[in-house]
Amino acid sequence: MSVETLTRDEVQEKPAVPLKAKDYKGKVDPDWCPGCGDFGVLSSLQRACANLGLQPHEILTISGIGCSSNFPGFFNSYGMHTLHGRALAVATGAQMGNHELTVFVTGGDGDGYGIGGNHFTHTARRNVDLTYIVMDNQIYGLTTGQVSPTSSIDMRTKSTPFGSVEAPINPITAAIMNGATFVARAFSGDARHLTGLIEQAVQHRGFALIDVFSPCVTFNKDNDYPFFKQRVKKLEDEGHDPGDWKAACEKAMIWGDEIYTGLFFQKKDAPTLGDQEPVLDEGGAIARRELGITRDQSDRIIKRMM
Amino acid sequence: MSVETLTRDEVQEKPAVPLKAKDYKGKVDPDWCPGCGDFGVLSSLQRACANLGLQPHEILTISGIGCSSNFPGFFNSYGMHTLHGRALAVATGAQMGNHELTVFVTGGDGDGYGIGGNHFTHTARRNVDLTYIVMDNQIYGLTTGQVSPTSSIDMRTKSTPFGSVEAPINPITAAIMNGATFVARAFSGDARHLTGLIEQAVQHRGFALIDVFSPCVTFNKDNDYPFFKQRVKKLEDEGHDPGDWKAACEKAMIWGDEIYTGLFFQKKDAPTLGDQEPVLDEGGAIARRELGITRDQSDRIIKRMM
Amino acid sequence: MSSDRFDLAIAIGGAAGQGIATPGNVLARIFIRRGLHLNAYNAYQSIIRGGHIFLTMRIGDQPVHNHGDKLDLLVCLNQDTMDRHLGLMGPGTRVIYNSDTITPGSPEDGVHLCPLPIGELTDNNRNKLVQNTVALGTILNLLDVDFQILEDILTMQFQRKGQDVVDENVGVARAGYDYAAAHFEPFSLTVPSGGKPLAVWNGNDAIAMGGAAAGVKFYCAYPMSPSTGVLHWMAKNARELGIMVRQVEDEIGVANMAIGAAHTGCRSMCATSGGGFALMTEAVGSAAMMEIPVVFIDVQRAGPSTGVPTKTEQGDLWQILGASQVDFERFIVAPTDALDAFNTMPELFNLVDHFQCPGIVISDLLISEGTFSVDPDAIDMQPHIDRGAVITESRTDVSDIPTGSQEANGHGLIGAPSNGYLRYENTESGISPRALPGVQGYAHVVATDEHDEDGVLVSDEFTNPHKRRKMVEKRARKFKGAAGHIDPPELSGAADAEVTLIGWGSTRGVISEAVEMLSEEGIAVNHLPVKWIVPLHAEAIADVFANAKRTVIVENNYSGQFHRYLRSETGLTADGHIRKYDGEPFMPHQIVEGVRELLAETTDIYVPYQEVIV
Amino acid sequence: MSSDRFDLAIAIGGAAGQGIATPGNVLARIFIRRGLHLNAYNAYQSIIRGGHIFLTMRIGDQPVHNHGDKLDLLVCLNQDTMDRHLGLMGPGTRVIYNSDTITPGSPEDGVHLCPLPIGELTDNNRNKLVQNTVALGTILNLLDVDFQILEDILTMQFQRKGQDVVDENVGVARAGYDYAAAHFEPFSLTVPSGGKPLAVWNGNDAIAMGGAAAGVKFYCAYPMSPSTGVLHWMAKNARELGIMVRQVEDEIGVANMAIGAAHTGCRSMCATSGGGFALMTEAVGSAAMMEIPVVFIDVQRAGPSTGVPTKTEQGDLWQILGASQVDFERFIVAPTDALDAFNTMPELFNLVDHFQCPGIVISDLLISEGTFSVDPDAIDMQPHIDRGAVITESRTDVSDIPTGSQEANGHGLIGAPSNGYLRYENTESGISPRALPGVQGYAHVVATDEHDEDGVLVSDEFTNPHKRRKMVEKRARKFKGAAGHIDPPELSGAADAEVTLIGWGSTRGVISEAVEMLSEEGIAVNHLPVKWIVPLHAEAIADVFANAKRTVIVENNYSGQFHRYLRSETGLTADGHIRKYDGEPFMPHQIVEGVRELLAETTDIYVPYQEVIV
Ligand SMILES: Cc1ncc(C[n+]2csc(CCOP(=O)(O)OP(=O)(O)O)c2C)c(N)n1
Ligand SMILES: Cc1ncc(C[n+]2csc(CCOP(=O)(O)OP(=O)(O)O)c2C)c(N)n1
Ligand code: SF4
Ligand code: SF4
Ligand SMILES: [Mg+2]
Ligand SMILES: [Mg+2]
Numbered sequence A, B: 001m002s003v004e005t006l007t008r009d010e011v012q013e014k015p016a017v018p019l020k021a022k023d024y025k026g027k028v029d030p031d032w033c034p035g036c037g038d039f040g041v042l043s044s045l046q047r048a049c050a051n052l053g054l055q056p057h058e059i060l061t062i063s064g065i066g067c068s069s070n071f072p073g074f075f076n077s078y079g080m081h082t083l084h085g086r087a088l089a090v091a092t093g094a095q096m097g098n099h100e101l102t103v104f105v106t107g108g109d110g111d112g113y114g115i116g117g118n119h120f121t122h123t124a125r126r127n128v129d130l131t132y133i134v135m136d137n138q139i140y141g142l143t144t145g146q147v148s149p150t151s152s153i154d155m156r157t158k159s160t161p162f163g164s165v166e167a168p169i170n171p172i173t174a175a176i177m178n179g180a181t182f183v184a185r186a187f188s189g190d191a192r193h194l195t196g197l198i199e200q201a202v203q204h205r206g207f208a209l210i211d212v213f214s215p216c217v218t219f220n221k222d223n224d225y226p227f228f229k230q231r232v233k234k235l236e237d238e239g240h241d242p243g244d245w246k247a248a249c250e251k252a253m254i255w256g257d258e259i260y261t262g263l264f265f266q267k268k269d270a271p272t273l274g275d276q277e278p279v280l281d282e283g284g285a286i287a288r289r290e291l292g293i294t295r296d297q298s299d300r301i302i303k304r305m306m
Numbered sequence C, D: 001m002s003s004d005r006f007d008l009a010i011a012i013g014g015a016a017g018q019g020i021a022t023p024g025n026v027l028a029r030i031f032i033r034r035g036l037h038l039n040a041y042n043a044y045q046s047i048i049r050g051g052h053i054f055l056t057m058r059i060g061d062q063p064v065h066n067h068g069d070k071l072d073l074l075v076c077l078n079q080d081t082m083d084r085h086l087g088l089m090g091p092g093t094r095v096i097y098n099s100d101t102i103t104p105g106s107p108e109d110g111v112h113l114c115p116l117p118i119g120e121l122t123d124n125n126r127n128k129l130v131q132n133t134v135a136l137g138t139i140l141n142l143l144d145v146d147f148q149i150l151e152d153i154l155t156m157q158f159q160r161k162g163q164d165v166v167d168e169n170v171g172v173a174r175a176g177y178d179y180a181a182a183h184f185e186p187f188s189l190t191v192p193s194g195g196k197p198l199a200v201w202n203g204n205d206a207i208a209m210g211g212a213a214a215g216v217k218f219y220c221a222y223p224m225s226p227s228t229g230v231l232h233w234m235a236k237n238a239r240e241l242g243i244m245v246r247q248v249e250d251e252i253g254v255a256n257m258a259i260g261a262a263h264t265g266c267r268s269m270c271a272t273s274g275g276g277f278a279l280m281t282e283a284v285g286s287a288a289m290m291e292i293p294v295v296f297i298d299v300q301r302a303g304p305s306t307g308v309p310t311k312t313e314q315g316d317l318w319q320i321l322g323a324s325q326v327d328f329e330r331f332i333v334a335p336t337d338a339l340d341a342f343n344t345m346p347e348l349f350n351l352v353d354h355f356q357c358p359g360i361v362i363s364d365l366l367i368s369e370g371t372f373s374v375d376p377d378a379i380d381m382q383p384h385i386d387r388g389a390v391i392t393e394s395r396t397d398v399s400d401i402p403t404g405s406q407e408a409n410g411h412g413l414i415g416a417p418s419n420g421y422l423r424y425e426n427t428e429s430g431i432s433p434r435a436l437p438g439v440q441g442y443a444h445v446v447a448t449d450e451h452d453e454d455g456v457l458v459s460d461e462f463t464n465p466h467k468r469r470k471m472v473e474k475r476a477r478k479f480k481g482a483a484g485h486i487d488p489p490e491l492s493g494a495a496d497a498e499v500t501l502i503g504w505g506s507t508r509g510v511i512s513e514a515v516e517m518l519s520e521e522g523i524a525v526n527h528l529p530v531k532w533i534v535p536l537h538a539e540a541i542a543d544v545f546a547n548a549k550r551t552v553i554v555e556n557n558y559s560g561q562f563h564r565y566l567r568s569e570t571g572l573t574a575d576g577h578i579r580k581y582d583g584e585p586f587m588p589h590q591i592v593e594g595v596r597e598l599l600a601e602t603t604d605i606y607v608p609y610q611e612v613i614v
Helices: A038-052 A068-074 A087-097 A109-115 A117-126 A171-178 A191-203 A225-231 A245-253 A295-304 B038-052 B068-074 B087-097 B109-115 B117-126 B171-178 B191-203 B225-231 B245-253 B295-304 C021-033 C079-088 C130-142 C147-161 C163-183 C203-214 C228-241 C251-264 C274-290 C317-321 C338-355 C365-369 C465-480 C505-520 C538-547 C561-570 C588-600 D021-033 D079-088 D130-142 D147-161 D163-183 D203-214 D228-241 D251-264 D274-290 D317-321 D338-355 D365-369 D465-480 D505-520 D538-547 D561-570 D588-599
Strands: A059-063 A078-081 A102-108 A130-136 A182-187 A207-213 A232-234 A259-266 B059-063 B078-081 B102-108 B130-136 B182-187 B207-213 B232-234 B259-266 C007-016 C037-043 C050-060 C073-076 C094-098 C112-116 C199-202 C216-221 C244-247 C267-272 C294-300 C331-333 C358-364 C371-374 C445-447 C499-504 C525-530 C532-534 C551-555 C576-579 D007-016 D037-043 D050-060 D073-076 D094-098 D112-116 D199-202 D216-221 D244-247 D267-272 D294-300 D331-333 D358-364 D371-374 D445-447 D499-504 D525-530 D532-534 D551-555 D576-579
Touching (some): A038 A130, A087 A109, A087 D244, A087 D251, A130 A191, A171 A245, A171 A259, A171 B171, A245 A259, A245 B245, A295 D228, B038 B068, B059 B087, B068 C445, B087 B117, B087 B130, B087 C216, B087 C244, B087 C251, B117 C251, B245 B259, C007 C079, C021 C130, C112 C163, C130 C163, C203 C216, C203 C267, C228 C244, C338 C358, C358 C505, C499 C505, C499 C588, C505 C525, C505 C551, C551 C561, C576 C588, D021 D147, D021 D371, D094 D130, D130 D147, D199 D203, D203 D228, D203 D267, D203 D294, D228 D244, D228 D365, D274 D445, D294 D338, D338 D371, D365 D505, D499 D505, D505 D551, D538 D561
Parallel strands (some): A078 D445, A102 A130, A182 A207, B059 B102, B182 B207, C094 C112, C267 C294, D094 D112, D294 D358, D499 D551
Antiparallel strands (some): C037 C050, D007 D050, D199 D371, D331 D532
């Protein structure tokens, strides 16, 4: 077999059939614990993709390692189940390699804000065009319940049996300050709201974070469905202006009887990383271009060496 | 030789002689380029230590790798010249191991915000009691001039010959959002101001960041002394309230004809990581305590296994 | 095993979330309190609910070093277990299952099916975990053990949940016991009793306890199976034992934080598994260069990469050998069982303190997550501690403060004169007394760059190939005699054996038993278990090879990592290999068959077929 | 070298910041345009100003493969150079220096001192770099080369700074030329000319160009000496060549980003040095597990740890062999010079594409930062490209969309039926055609967890030792024939040599010359340079050993990393060793002396003394 330079337009010549949420079911059914918050995220993403009319082969879903990171296996698209904490780095490479794909990154709070924290910071500031969905259960689920960077102070876990003493990070304010251009929070118990946010995030050009409260029913008994159900309040219902970073941060810091969900912050005009790289302008994914360099190019290079 | 459990008080029985800045000169003179901004940082730290009456053996200065990270070699105290990007992690271990030491972490923008970014985030949220001085020259100096996470957009460097396309991070707002409890900015061209900030930072209990504009006269021709001299404006002259995070972020984001220096943010009442760990309460550095466990302790442990 | 020994194996199978751990623990306590030895292996998957868990517990009146070959009793908590494992049961065995929900398959002749009408026996208790307790009662009756001990342990186990729960559990256990008495034929054996009561632990507990006993004051980790148990043990015991325990943002932070604490004078350690260890490797080299004693623990699992997180393998050897660039000094040790792991910790800490370098412990899922009985008196929690050449006393005759004048100082540089302390003094032994930060009169800088005796970098200003060579040789020299500080491996078994089996780390137990089985068959085999990887007692091993008729290396990986390493250090080539890389540990009969095949010369690499599919 | 060859060595010494690079470049251009061959080694430190830089440039009418043993001409830009290196100069050599600022030492008899009164010659020009240009004029005159070529090159070099600068430089160069004509005795040699003009590059350029020629479309890196030149070349040429070049936050990000791009179908690579490579190792294993072709480049420097960042060593071999846990398939290749590195890149990309695995290139400071002449026609920028079994054409006969019904699918799980594509199909060859994301009809998931043929994890729900074993063996099988795709190492030199020298990677050039020198002395020596580390042509090497009288391994590290690796794969033990670990590369005479000592059997490991101290 050899390399064919097929443009995305050619591939899509056949008019796409409208898809339903169930068309995005993966090869196996999720093996999450019954009641796990991640089910709601999966179904929301499936619905959002159907609503957006994305074909499975046009999507690349990339994760790290964790319960939540098992996501690509349960979702019908191209997928990569990479290393713990590294999904955003892999995704940046993939997005640059083929910027015609719709890239989702799916993972957990430990994966993304713990070990993956540095890629989170830098992918945000680069404004890489992808949608990052963090299933934030404030615990390390797959490793059976240790403290996470979003665990609250005093939370007792297997690694903090006397209660955590470290202030949690706030992914929303961190993302805003790191330069993310779309920053939202959702609750997996409200699939409709989440679906809407995902649709907006995909339509947004640039780095979009959706931090989703996705309860771990097995290891986090503090932040369960009732905890969130009683507290979540939608920003949309309050007329919040996503252009106002100060209000966004202020709202994001509220953590008590009320916890806000919704679109905290959006900056619409910022160029994405790809927009600023003239190499992509030549058209088509670089992954699909002719390999090697021309004689003219090589002559010029060698001449400079003489 | 054997282990002696000497408390810090015993060591300090002899009344300390008042020291001068030159008493903190290291074994070798700095080999930085003539005019490098880091000289100003070195002399400021030396003066601050003299003013604070710190004895060299009570100080542990930890760095990563970079021009700026060569700092401990030029400063008379205990020192560790560790791996690129890892100084804060090493320092957290050292601070926990011997919380009676005064810990300085010294390094560069690449070291701290690039490869070391994840430790920066998490050390800040843990509020580890140390003073972190970043010599921010917006370039990778030691590797002869590549783009750094604080390089401005369009900056031409050896790795961005057509200009950088990535938005820089803002260390001040990032630190505030990550939970740092003392966040300041200085200019190495104003040693008196910097000295004062260092003194405050050392006296502050918790994680203190001082991001210092420290021009690389060799590789960064954009952000040189005149650039900063013309622009820097002290927050102190404006009656800024360091308790107001919103004003702090707003001021920190200003980057144009005026650039603010000074203490942006301080939270005085936050407990440090050490404060919250009862293990340290027993008195004295854990590094100096008796090794091993008692018979009582071991009996209890083994009983639980039967 | 010879038949006059008591040797019984019980398996419990079900899905994650069906609560296999609890009956497993209860059974373990019953046996160890009677002074019986125990070895349990739990096969499971990297998911929290569902899948298949299969706990095999082997009990004996003699020390039991592996989970064995055969099952006597199978408890099926779900249909899947019945379907998968009934075929493993031979004549005389018993199979317990809930007849309300599970349909038995067709067993081999002589297998006793023991259906339990759980609903009836528990008054249709809706708690799904209750079937486990019924089964416990049944097991006890089949083994002809008095019910009282079960009642005691259930009471202990459930008392913090209240008397109701205790009563409920004791009640249903009794129902299972009585039902068995009425309906099933018990085993015709007597479970020995009266031996000295034993304790129970797993390898991760043993490693953590060994560290605590050695005086570890700083432990940090990032969770990673199958090493996380060390973190859990440390976290639980931190406050009582005065150990600072930290969960860190990633393994890079872990390794460097451990080094920071170690430099201040703490005994400091951290544990992870292969992928996390990959992230720590850069720091391992830095500890060697700065000459800071610190211990890293790699608990191996099946790979490469994320691999099979809950399965075992001995596949990290070359990663550990190649941890960090360029040559440097460090100890590498692969303990052979949990107690050995425990004892290794203080020994290793004394060594790394003496030689001022990192030490790496190689464990694996088999040791770390296996459950083992241990004689409580064999656990020496007050081991000998030797911190080596460490300076902790301040001196006031020499000042840390320079006299003020600047002068040329042998670095081609001008600088302030120092306190005269040479952290990296080029001593004859290569060991340079190390002063801890905070001690007056010894202020100095340690560095990951190559440095001269006083810590000043040779990579700044003037590199100097002679200084560089001096420092490489100083560090190498200190390690020259290290092998003299550790025990050489010991050959056990027949002197003029037909086959010499060589293993490393966790395979010692299973190989020993295979050796016994083979000698019962009349094949004389001996056994060289290797524990210390670096330094390696090359000559001792070469002697064994020289005297061996046929050498066979047994290891739990694909490429023969230990064989290749052994050859790299000695040039020795083994005659045959028994290897396994399917995620499951060796069973004794697999090694026995391997030896037979190798003797028959049908192959020189034997890879056993894995019968138990989990 | 035989004396009828033209063989000249010039050294320029000074401090960082004194601008040694420019006269070095000008001289290089002068020689290569005359068709002369050139090999330059620059000794420097990890600081930006100060310290000591010592550039040695050796020029010959035959290919020159190392920087040689002797100096003919020394240019001292500061006193330190004079003090350090005058002692290296023998009869007939010339030493140029600024007599205004530098005091000459006492040279050996026959050394011609050439003092230049720079102030006088430059009208007291305050520009400190002007002395370099005067020296260039002087050098040309001493070599009896026509001034015009210098004028041409200075014009080219300085034209973008304006005519004034050109004039100033040409003027002072002429002053140096004329002053030499009047005061100094030229060398009694003729610099050959008229040869085919050559080009000049360094190894990092060659690696980058090789990548570009191979069709690399994605390059990313984090700066690290001595690999950063690859990034600089790529960044400079990115837009013209349509290559996406990214500087990333750290090496972990680099490795993973390169993998992400590679998975979409780009030829993708990244470079670093030892410490950065340590951080990449986890990702190397992940690429192997996901079966993604990607190339990692490790440019070695002296270590361990941060070590000596600007010095050379061949010390990363075991780190690379042990990069990531457990066994997996990957190519490891150590090119032997810059042109070989260039040619290796397309070859390696074809291999990794064919075998769907990572490839690792081992370079070192000597190759990567050395400056070499190269025949421009030898640089094949349009090499053969073979992407292996890759699926890039969409199919519409099979849909990515499941039919909707859920069914049991062989994983013990219920799921939607897939498009039937098996990314990891268990083919006979072990190679499974790989579909690129975006191609319709082949949607699938790749995973770092162990997975079945269709990509579904075997670590979820039901692990299965048989599936696990199948997949390990599938991956291993694909690599079985890999050695057949690469050339075995070739023995050169006398057939019945007294000594066989074996080296690997960058030592080929210096060993070849030592072989020539030894045969001139009447000692018959032959030479086996090894380039491919994995797969290793073990049999070919064993043949050479079998026929050798005395084998000697030459390597630039302390522990004999290649020797130990070779023994691990073959059991072969060499008779003697020549090793060096002081940061400086071998010089030919050091190997010659080593062979003599080993023949005299005074030692079996010879470590040469380094005379040039930089
Ligand atoms: C390098 C590395 N370190 C550690 C692990 C072990 N590990 C797997 S998942 C996980 C954390 C999972 O937490 P999170 O990302 O929050 O996902 P969740 O399971 O809660 O959805 C860890 C520590 C790993 N696979 N790789
Ligand atoms: C793991 C690793 N990667 C890369 C390097 C190479 N390196 C040394 S210093 C440096 C960056 C220096 O930049 P910065 O921290 O800003 O310090 P500066 O020199 O500007 O003061 C880099 C990339 C290294 N030593 N280790
Ligand atoms: S352990 Fe928690 S996060 Fe993981 S699947 Fe179960 S409920 Fe979900
Ligand atoms: S290169 Fe820049 S940062 Fe480094 S010493 Fe010189 S001026 Fe300072
Ligand atoms: Mg989580
Ligand atoms: Mg910098």
